[in-house]
Amino acid sequence: MSAQPEPASDLDRLRAEYASRKDRLAASDLYSPFNTANLFISQQRQRLTLKLLRENGFYPLDPLDILEVGCGTGGILLEYHSFGAHPENTHGVDLLPARLRDAHQHLPGSPILCADGQFLPLPSHFYDLVLQYTVFTSIFDDTIKMKIASEMLRVLKPGGMILWYDFWLNPTNKQTRGIRPAEIRRLFPGCRFDFHKVTLAPPVARRLAPVSWILALLLEKISLLNSHYLAVIRSQPVPDR
16 A cells, blocks of 8 residues: 655644643543543443444454554553453554553553554454544544545454544534534445444533432433444445345
């Protein structure tokens, strides 16, 4: 595959934003499991993830090859290890070397690569599951998004599944742009989709979950208050000939 570099502007913005975010959050417990709101958000996402994996026949996970595009420091792949995935079968790629240094420490048994998601140095039709968690909303360049989506489909096995978790709305973060189902459909043409709204909007969850977990659960049932989509993306089956 030819790997012509993309214009650097959006990738440079991403690098600068993640470096700044690391500095801003260095002393914060915002994304710690000891933070009640973050625990609530994580557990609700994990419950739905496990339900969708089981319903789509991706259980147990131990024989499956799994790839996360934009794996960051490895937190999501660690979740999949806790679900039963084998470390040697869980692969990750990320653009930013500083985040990958942490990922290698967190995931010593997993293959982790520094790579641009537009040009994955990985075999075609290899992975049973391909994951993306809050990567696409950080990318503003439509061409880059299309190329990453195309690569995700290329490395997916026939019959495999892409699991998408990302914002549809995040007005408090100017470094992200929400993505709704119509755009997801354009990114993955010819696929079948199953969309689920999830994640009580973090500003609401941070105020409410420490006070009343039950009330947070009830409010999450109001679809409009959920800030993310958890989507199953499957390529269309090849018709019999």
